[in-house]
Amino acid sequence: MTETASKRVAKTLGTLGRASGAAVLAISCALIVVPLVFMLSASFMPALDIVKIPYRWIPETWKPANYVRALAGNDGAWMYLRNILNSVVVSGAIAASTVMLSSLVGYGLAKFRFKGRDAVFMAMMGTMMIPFETVMIPLYLIIIKLGLQNSYAGLILPFMMNAFGVFVMRQYLVTFPDEILDAARIDGCSEPRIYWDIVFRNSGPAAATLAVLAFRQQWDNLLWPLLVAQEERMKTIPAYIVKFAAEKHADEGAMMAVAAIASIPVFVLFFSLSKYFLGGSAVYQAGKE
């Protein structure tokens, strides 16, 4: 009897604990989302309403013209449209090349035996420890020497692949069944065709995760475009945002419209692929092996 009583007490305590835990989480989630709601609501307000005390979450006067101003810029040159296109091109190209090159190199490291293979692998992994800030100036000098400032090539080249991508693809391809590869060889399939038709076509999940990560990372990159793309028409979204916000007559409502426009594509990407990020991401799993 005492046992059932103590069990009941433990159960009540457990329920109470869970309930308060859930309450803490609910409040925290609400607080975390506040700045995002602020961005959206402020993007439809005249600048003066954004600093009104108390803040009105639903705009009293709607000002969708903020979005026009955001796209047209303070100088009316419509440079944001071009800069968004730049971001899409650069991030997209980097995502594609990262997947292609990483899978090629990862395949070579995973499925072929040759002298010095482990040394090559270790050396590549070692580059993960080099902070970009350390190499950015020499890289910038290389780009100047090649005459690639203010060009897509200059923005893309240094990020065409990375050690993390090689690692992920190698780990993924190590488990690829050798029997299939040998069978293809016996059938007289050439090595490049084996890679392309059999290996690459079957690395979907790892390639997709890697592509999303590379795209996302590049979408966020500010430092490199700041160095390489100093001309307005070659800037990417983050560089445009910094410039727009620092301008003298920048309108706060338009600033939030700029921010909202920059965020929409990544939010769409994120929520359509949320299972990769929230269910314990595939890449994280690969990183643990």
Added chain:
Amino acid sequence: MGARRRVPGLERERARWGWRFVAPGIVFFSIFSFYPMLNAFWTSFFNKKLLSLKSPDFVGLANYVRVLGSPEFWNSARATGVFTLGVFIPLFSLSLLFAALITGLRRGRRLVQAALYSPAVLSSVVAALIWLLMLDPRGLANQFANFLAGTPGVDRKWLADARMVQISTMIVYVWKYLGYFTILFVTGMGKIPESVYEAAMIDGAGPFRRFFSVTLPLLRPTTVMVTVMIVIQCMKTFSTQYLFTQSGAPSAPINVITLNIYNTAMRDLNIGRASVMSTLLFMLMLGLTYVQLRFSRRGEDDL
């Protein structure tokens, strides 16, 4: 006989294909990682100026002496250190707490994780920009702080006061990455076998005891990884500080090392001195990675 002779040839042919597949990687990393790394190290011994046609002079350790003797460098080192510590403590403990709470949740896990993660989806620049407006003297941050403290009309000088602007950059960072590290912890906790908890429960361990005696020790590989990730990321922080200083915040308190490298190279055009700081940053990171490797090895031995 014939077959035996063919096998070494075949192996050599296969090895050659291995090299061919790996070759693009070797070329890429040589040009875009190893060469620049060595170049930065090399340049740190020259008084090289950006865009100068004069060939740089070898100055030995003079750049190192100049940098290590300048108050501006130590100010940057301190700003980076303060930022790292000020982010690490709340970010680590809050994400661990939230992960523990989420693991105990019966329903709505996905929703909570998505909400917590949503700021991580934004660009760093966008995150900083949103906060720039909220931290305005008449903005939401003051209204909220005054509502909590019951002090209407007080301006906390989020972007003007030296100490407050440091705190503001920390807030942006913790807010942005909380969900990311929470999810790493949730994943780590998911790998702890249920049977261990059941055994602890039979032994009469309460929820707190279970957390500190079971979850934390078994979570060690994740905690080590998260610790090093936060520290390395914080030392490389750039966007928030850059946007804040560009928009008129005082620069000295948040002149972190990456911002200093950028300004030394691009504004002062002094590549030699920027390379010194780059080299020092690299050595610091190398040390941290070594620490991580040692600790994670020891963690494996324990298990």
